[in-house]
Amino acid sequence: MLPDSDTIRNAAREAAAQIAGRPIKDDQRLVSSGLIDSLSILRLISLLEKKLKVSIPPTMLQPEDFDDLDLIVETIERVAKAAD
Amino acid sequence: MLSERLRRPFVLAASLAFYATWGIPFVVVPLFVSVLVFVLGRWMAAEPGKATRWMWIGISCLLTLLAFFKYRDFVLVNVNTLIAWMAAQPITFAKSVALPVGISFYTFEAIGYLIDIRQGRVRPTTFMDLCLFFLFWPNVMSGPIVRARELVPQLKFRLKFEPRFAFEGLDRLVWGLVQKNAVANLLGIWVNKGFSLKVIGAPSTIDGWFLAIAFGLQIYFDFAGYSNMAIGAARLLGVTLPENFRQPYHAVSPPDFWSRWHMTLSRWIRDYLFFPINAKWMGAPVPLYLSLLGVMTLVGLWHGAGWGFILWGLMHGAYLVVYRVYESAKIAHSAIGNSRIVSGCWRFLTLVGITVAWVPFRAPSLHKASGILSSMFARFSLGTAYSSTFYVFTVVVMLFCAVEPFIVRKLTEIEERTGENGASMFRIFGRPIAYTCGLLLFMLFDENNTQFIYSQF
Numbered sequence: 169m170l171p172d173s174d175t176i177r178n179a180a181r182e183a184a185a186q187i188a189g190r191p192i193k194d195d196q197r198l199v200s201s202g203l204i205d206s207l208s209i210l211r212l213i214s215l216l217e218k219k220l221k222v223s224i225p226p227t228m229l230q231p232e233d234f235d236d237l238d239l240i241v242e243t244i245e246r247v248a249k250a251a252d
Numbered sequence: 253m254l255s256e257r258l259r260r261p262f263v264l265a266a267s268l269a270f271y272a273t274w275g276i277p278f279v280v281v282p283l284f285v286s287v288l289v290f291v292l293g294r295w296m297a298a299e300p301g302k303a304t305r306w307m308w309i310g311i312s313c314l315l316t317l318l319a320f321f322k323y324r325d326f327v328l329v330n331v332n333t334l335i336a337w338m339a340a341q342p343i344t345f346a347k348s349v350a351l352p353v354g355i356s357f358y359t360f361e362a363i364g365y366l367i368d369i370r371q372g373r374v375r376p377t378t379f380m381d382l383c384l385f386f387l388f389w390p391n392v393m394s395g396p397i398v399r400a401r402e403l404v405p406q407l408k409f410r411l412k413f414e415p416r417f418a419f420e421g422l423d424r425l426v427w428g429l430v431q432k433n434a435v436a437n438l439l440g441i442w443v444n445k446g447f448s449l450k451v452i453g454a455p456s457t458i459d460g461w462f463l464a465i466a467f468g469l470q471i472y473f474d475f476a477g478y479s480n481m482a483i484g485a486a487r488l489l490g491v492t493l494p495e496n497f498r499q500p501y502h503a504v505s506p507p508d509f510w511s512r513w514h515m516t517l518s519r520w521i522r523d524y525l526f527f528p529i530n531a532k533w534m535g536a537p538v539p540l541y542l543s544l545l546g547v548m549t550l551v552g553l554w555h556g557a558g559w560g561f562i563l564w565g566l567m568h569g570a571y572l573v574v575y576r577v578y579e580s581a582k583i584a585h586s587a588i589g590n591s592r593i594v595s596g597c598w599r600f601l602t603l604v605g606i607t608v609a610w611v612p613f614r615a616p617s618l619h620k621a622s623g624i625l626s627s628m629f630a631r632f633s634l635g636t637a638y639s640s641t642f643y644v645f646t647v648v649v650m651l652f653c654a655v656e657p658f659i660v661r662k663l664t665e666i667e668e669r670t671g672e673n674g675a676s677m678f679r680i681f682g683r684p685i686a687y688t689c690g691l692l693l694f695m696l697f698d699e700n701n702t703q704f705i706y707s708q709f
Contacts, residue, residue: 206527210535226531228371230523
């Protein structure tokens with residue numbers, strides 16, 4: 169079962185901070201600002217899968233789906249809904 | 253001003269007329285792409301179970317079309333060379349077909365549109381929307397490469413005209429004209445001479461480096477100039493196109509260069525090619541390095557059917573692999589660190605690597621490229637074969653590029669201080685003076701050289 173939005177947001181914040189090597193603000197752009205590149209997004213997906221115990225198939229995704237914390241929450245919820 | 257209902261047909265008619273100036277029969281090609289993508293998009297939405305199949309059929313058709321116009325002669329010439337080497341009968345083929353302007357750009361936009369429908373990011377749109385999307389005159393010739401989801405909603409032309417559209421549009425348009433005419437065209441005179449096959453023998457070491465640097469500056473000012481004109485012309489219509497350049501010669505690493513150079517192509521490659529390939533392997537090192545080399549070779553081929561473009565792409569692929577290996581080593585051994593010396597070395601090596609790679613990109617043959625490269629690195633000589641104007645002008649343009657971020661920052665500050673609608677000395681006097689100077693420069697260097705380098709791609 170998919171965790172609630174706040175849990176996903178916190179997990180995303182932790183994972184993004186781990187990859188970027190610095191704390192992440194709520195409205196901070198991750199991909200378009202160059203803070204996280206497309207390969208780091210794969211690491212981010214892998215970390216989120218472990219933290220949230222969900223499967224996120226990256227073949228239907230694009231890097232901009234991970235551009236900020238809101239988008240990450242939306243993306244994970246959309247992917248989980250499609251998998252149901 | 254036209255009523256909202258007439259704006260779209262008017263812009264579409266103007267776009268078709270603009271495209272037809274290269275030859276009326278060529279209009280058939282983007283119209284065929286629009287019909288194909290329109291029909292397939294509808295079928296994908298109607299039968300989601302078969303969407304992937306329709307998407308691949310569409311991508312195959314689009315790539316076949318691109319290959320027919322762009323790579324047919326290159327493939328046949330190379331096959332015939334191979335056949336001649338094996339002493340067999342060469343394949344005869346009909347006269348070469350002219351390349352429809354912008355085909356590489358709108359083909360990529362069409363492929364992106366089909367993938368976006370497959371991923372549920374856009375809904376199939378109307379035929380008129382698609383024709384406008386592919387043929388929109390400011391960017392049909394050489395981009396920026398746009399996504400349907402960022403351009404199609406704007407092509408409804410619902411915004412009422414605002415004075416800032418004119419200011420913003422004219423700023424970019426005039427600056428683009430200056431970049432193209434006063435810098436790119438002027439550098440092009442010496443670059444064309446230096447890279448010409450008529451020049452027998454290799455240049456001196458100094459001339460080799462100056463030619464490579466001058467071409468790097470020429471192609472930047474040419475393409476950035478075109479992009480500024482496209483962005484400016486679209487802005488006059490109230491449409492915002494994505495940026496294509498962000499001071500690329502200030503890149504601190506090879507990946508950074510690709511986030512600053514032809515940004516809309518890099519974005520397309522990242523979203524539709526590089527990310528899906530590496531997502532399959534979750535970024536494992538060997539597939540990653542192979543994909544970097546493969547994708548950058550394709551980027552080279554996208555620019556044109558020639559071994560020079562392939563070599564250019566391979567060189568950039570190799571730079572990206574080397575940098576990725578360095579980054580992995582940095583993560584594994586924190587001792588490597590982020591010292592200023594290391595960052596400075598990467599900045600310098602990136603600039604040198606980019607400059608060296610421009611040689612095969614521009615040279616008319618690999619033989620010519622190897623002659624210039626050997627002058628740059630092996631056969632040292634200090635002679636100069638051009639007038640002093642060439643060297644001085646190239647250095648002046650280099651210095652301009654060095655201070656460009658500072659100038660942009662200062663202009664932005666002035667613009668922000670004056671406010672969006674506030675009258676100011678800058679707005680009342682600055683702009684008209686700047687536009688007049690720009691147009692004078694444009695006319696001064698106008699030698700009917702209106703061909704853009706990227707319009708050949």
